[in-house]
Every structure is written in C-alpha cells, then in structure tokens.
Amino acid sequence: MARTVETTPFADQRPGTSGLRKKVPVFQQPNYVENFVQSLFDSLEGFAGKTLVVGGDGRYYNREVIQTVIAMAAANGFGRAIIGKGGILSTPAASHIIRKYKAFGGIVLSASHNPGGPHEDFGIKYNIGNGGPAPEKITEAVFARSKVISRYMIADIAPVDIDTIGTTEAAGMAVEIIDPVADYAELMKSLFDFEAIGKMFASGFRMAFDAMHAVTGPYAKEILERRLGAPVGTARNFVPLPDFGGHHPDPNLVHAKALYDEMMGPDAPDFGAASDGDGDRNLIIGRGIFVTPSDSLAMLAANAHLAPGYRSGLKGIARSMPTSGAADLVAKKLGIGMYETPTGWKFFGNLLDAGMATICGEESAGTGSDHVREKDGLWAVLLWLNILAVRSQSVKEIAAEHWASFGRNYYSRHDYEAVASDAANALVDELRGKLSSLPGKVVRGLKITKADDFAYHDPVDGSVSEHQGIRILFEGGSRVVLRLSGTGTSGATLRLYVERYEPDPARHDLDTQAALSDLIAAADEIAGIRRHTGRESPSVIT
Numbered sequence: 001m002a003r004t005v006e007t008t009p010f011a012d013q014r015p016g017t018s019g020l021r022k023k024v025p026v027f028q029q030p031n032y033v034e035n036f037v038q039s040l041f042d043s044l045e046g047f048a049g050k051t052l053v054v055g056g057d058g059r060y061y062n063r064e065v066i067q068t069v070i071a072m073a074a075a076n077g078f079g080r081a082i083i084g085k086g087g088i089l090s091t092p093a094a095s096h097i098i099r100k101y102k103a104f105g106g107i108v109l110s111a112s113h114n115p116g117g118p119h120e121d122f123g124i125k126y127n128i129g130n131g132g133p134a135p136e137k138i139t140e141a142v143f144a145r146s147k148v149i150s151r152y153m154i155a156d157i158a159p160v161d162i163d164t165i166g167t168t169e170a171a172g173m174a175v176e177i178i179d180p181v182a183d184y185a186e187l188m189k190s191l192f193d194f195e196a197i198g199k200m201f202a203s204g205f206r207m208a209f210d211a212m213h214a215v216t217g218p219y220a221k222e223i224l225e226r227r228l229g230a231p232v233g234t235a236r237n238f239v240p241l242p243d244f245g246g247h248h249p250d251p252n253l254v255h256a257k258a259l260y261d262e263m264m265g266p267d268a269p270d271f272g273a274a275s276d277g278d279g280d281r282n283l284i285i286g287r288g289i290f291v292t293p294s295d296s297l298a299m300l301a302a303n304a305h306l307a308p309g310y311r312s313g314l315k316g317i318a319r320s321m322p323t324s325g326a327a328d329l330v331a332k333k334l335g336i337g338m339y340e341t342p343t344g345w346k347f348f349g350n351l352l353d354a355g356m357a358t359i360c361g362e363e364s365a366g367t368g369s370d371h372v373r374e375k376d377g378l379w380a381v382l383l384w385l386n387i388l389a390v391r392s393q394s395v396k397e398i399a400a401e402h403w404a405s406f407g408r409n410y411y412s413r414h415d416y417e418a419v420a421s422d423a424a425n426a427l428v429d430e431l432r433g434k435l436s437s438l439p440g441k442v443v444r445g446l447k448i449t450k451a452d453d454f455a456y457h458d459p460v461d462g463s464v465s466e467h468q469g470i471r472i473l474f475e476g477g478s479r480v481v482l483r484l485s486g487t488g489t490s491g492a493t494l495r496l497y498v499e500r501y502e503p504d505p506a507r508h509d510l511d512t513q514a515a516l517s518d519l520i521a522a523a524d525e526i527a528g529i530r531r532h533t534g535r536e537s538p539s540v541i542t
Contacts, residue, residue, distance in 0.1 A: 002075035002155045002171060007031045013039065013146035015139040017344040019125025021111045024061050027122050031152070033068050036142075037107075038152035040126055041076045043141040047104045049079035053097050053127075055089020055180065056109030057215040057278040058240035059116030063087050065109055065124070067159050074173035075153040078104070081173060084180030087162050088240060090215045090279030092368070092376035093184040095131035099372065100183055105129055110215075110278035113250035117243035132349035132373030136465075181222045188223060191309030191371060192382050196389040198229045205388075206231075206269035209381065210259045210283075211238045213245035216275040219378055228385075244277065251276050251283035251365055251377070252542045253290065260285060271388065271395060275377035280345075281365040282377035284384055286395020292542075294324035294411050297361030299402050300383050302330045304359060306390040307383055309371070316357040318348050321454050321469055322481045322497040323363040324411040333406070342456045342468035343483070349373050350460035363413060363497065365542075400508070407503040410515040414538035415485075416494040416529070424484055424492035427532035431470055431482065438472065444522040447475045472526060477501040480523040494533065496523055513541070 010029075013020055013036050020036055027033055041047075052073050056062040066087045073081055082097060083089075089097065091108055098106045105128050111121035126134045126142075134142075155171035167176045201207075207230055211217035217238030224230040237245065248255040251274035263272040263285040272285040284291040291299070301317050304310035316337030317327050331338035337356055341347035345366065351357040352370045361367040366375030384395075391398060438451035450473040455466040469483035481497040498516045502508065513520075524530055 014143040021123040024122045034152045039142050039145040042145045048077040050104035051080040052078045053082045053103045053106030055084035060242040061122050071155045074171035075155040081175045088180045092372050092374045095372035095374040099131040112278050113276040133346040192386045197385045200389040201230045207271045208269045209235050210274040212249040213237045213241040214249040214277045216279040249277035254540050273381040280375040282380040289396045293365045294363050298326035298330050301359050303387045307386040314358040318357040318360040320362040324409040324499050326409040329406040354460045403508045404505050408508045410500045413542050414496040415540040417539040418491040419533050421492045444518050
C-alpha cells in the first residue's frame, strides 16, 4: 500500500560530481534520504513499469537505505528492482547490470574511497540508462526539486530479504536479488585472455590484491582465485565490512602502505594491486616499482591490443585535465583521437557513447574502457595481468621500455585535505585574479608560458564546463594544476598536480619528488598555498 508523506526541504542536498555525500548522521535525519530519493524520482520521466538497479559498497547504512529505496521505487511506479545479494554491487558492476538488463537507471549507494562507519561517510548516486553517472542537467534538477519538495511517496511493506537470490514482490513491484559478481565476471572473461593469465599463475606467478575490506573482495576472490587459479590468499581483506575494517579504503601509497612496503621488499610478489570502497579505483605496483595512475593509463592504452577485447585497436583515448600527458604521446603514436576533459567520469560518457574513445583515465586512480560507463578498478588489474601474461616481462621492464619509447612524465599529486572552505576559496579566487599577469614571469628559474582556468567544450553535445581547474604551464612542457575537489564531506580538499616531461632515458630513474621539487616550490610561491592554508606539507602525496 503506497502512501504520501508530508515533508519539508533540506537546504544541503546538491549532488556533487559523484552524487550526494554526507556523514551518516546527516543521512539518518528523519526524511533526509526520502527527500533526496523522491527529488530524484520527481526529476525523471518515463520510468513507470521500468527496471531500477540498486546496490552499494556495503558501507554502514547501506542495507537500511536499500530498504527505503525499494519501498519508494514501488510507490513511485517502477516495475522491477534488481539488487545485488546483501546489497552489494561494485560501481562498475552496477553500470554493467544497468546496461545488460536495459534498466531505466540505477541507484548506487557509496561514498567511494571515503571512510565508512556510524560517523563516517555515506553517499547516494544516480546512474542513467547508459550505465554512467547522471549528467549535470539531472543533478541540478534534483537539487532544484529538493529545495521545494513537500511530499514523498513510500509503500508500507515488510523489509525485503536481500540475502537470498530470487524474485519476490513488494507492493506490486518485482524485486530480483542477483549474484552481484556473476554477470561482471562473465564480462571480464569476454575481454581478457583468462587462459593465458591462468597459465601464468600456474607457472608460479605471485600476486597480492588488497580489497581493503571493500566491495571488490567478492569479485577478486571469484575471478582471481576461482576462475584464474591464483593461489588462495591472493585476494586479501576480501570480506566487505561496514567500516572497511576501520581503515580508509583509498588505494594510494598512504592507505595501502603495507602493500607498497611488501612490494618494495626482498621477497615481493610479482604484482601488487588494490581497489577502493566501491571498486572503481585501482592501485598498480610491480616488484620494486609503483606505477602512477597517469602512467598506468598510458601503458594500458599502448598494450591494450594484447587483450582479446581490444585487438581491433582503440578508437581514442580520453583523460581528465589534471592527468599527465603520458597518454597523449601514446594516442599520437597510434594516430587516434586524444580528449582532455574536466575531472569526473560523466564527461567521458559522451565520448564513449559516440564511439570516439575506448580507454579513459584519471590521475585519481580511475581507469576504464567502453565496456561500462564507470571507471573500473578490477578491469585495470586484469588488463595488467593480461599484458604481463603475453609479454612475459615484469612491470618494471614494461615501464622502462615504455619510457624509453615515449619519454617519462614525472608526475605527483599533493592533497591538502579538510582545508577550511573560506581559506581554500580565497586561494583560488586570488590566483584566478592574477592569471592574466603570470605569462612571461620567471619563478624559481621557471618561465611561465601560459596560465588559464580550464574550460571544456564537449565535442559531442556542445556543452561548456568552465572553472575546471587552474593551469600554469612552463617552458619545456612542465606544468602545475590547482583545483578544489568535490569528493569530500568536510571542508575542502585542495589538489596540486605537478608534472615534468623528461625525454632523456638517462634521467628516467630520478626520485619523483626530487625531480619535481622546483615546480612544487614555484607552485607554492605563485598560489600561496602555505600562506592560505597554514599547512607546511600536504596530507597525502601520490
């Protein structure tokens, strides 16, 4: 039985680049989840009788919100809900399920790489029928509706058993609980040479995959160990936990330090990898070498033809603006299109749907292809395994050969987390105000050739996205980029990206931070990072 409940608006329900993210206690306020979900449904048209995919990364409050979404979807007229068993669906798997079963859309419950727990982060994101994140026209419509909403619709139903595979009914809507891994695993099998990878494992190849007690644990256990024959124990921390075991599920060198230390040790496995809270990011480490996400994108693109799903070649490569230009050099050699977009996977969706790009990536450890419309952590790991199996070389050897062919883009990202929002905005506003005066100036011996606030003109739909990050370019191809991130829930995260191109193979073994030291100092002098933030050093360096 559906009923209408009166409500009053909340002022803070504007979705960011990855949906609405807040602390759990915010979502636990009476009517908070209901208001946002109803604002979403009110902003969509034509879903009566259609299918809605629902799942999340297993973080705290995931199961409760799934029950709310089921009751509201039924009351609002959806015909079917497809839900991962236990409420589990990785973000790339959710994208695949939407596409495979031709669903109207999907609700993904996750705050990605952010911590989970009773006082940590939660998120609700909507993906459209192509499997990708909702475009800005939808998220802005949701926000506009949330400011005036006066009622929501919900069905009075008993909690649905989401732990048993099968189909039940809820207020006239079919509720189908599915194996969250099976469809995704079959997709991976269609893209990669499982036989070659299996033979590599059978020959003694050793791998360590840290699932960080997050969503990719069940996927890694099934694909790596059961289907590819990797030894039991290859997938570590593979049980998803509501608080991710008390850890931060972000696969970087700070939060996956134990894996990094092992891979740099005397008895390191051949290959190390990790994924994040919702399974869309990846960390790649070879024995004795960390591969930056920017370099990983370039190396995957250069070698993708070794995997069955990409033997016909790439249509193009896309990267976010802050990502290094390493992939640009690959695209140039392959004679294919190269697209520089703002940060946010939704900007890749148009290029993928239009057949203009095959592989996309972001420096924030997100890489993927046209197989889904989200970045995909395990996909990147499997493509690396396919490349290693075919080339019979180590990660370090493949990287050295790549840099010898294309040159090396020394690259690093410095994150200043939880900066007071007024201080972060003051820094950006001050820097924007002097961009026109920077070209021609010399800072720390580096001559500035160009300074701008990046704007993206979408080649598919003609839309324009402005103020996407401040770029300062120097003679010789070096650059620094500054932008505020929209993925946190407290204060602002200031990101500084630093890049130097080095064509000389004799200089490809430098320490990255040392190679970038003059650019880092110049960035602080130009932008006044320490002066504005009061920080002597970044929170995280990757």
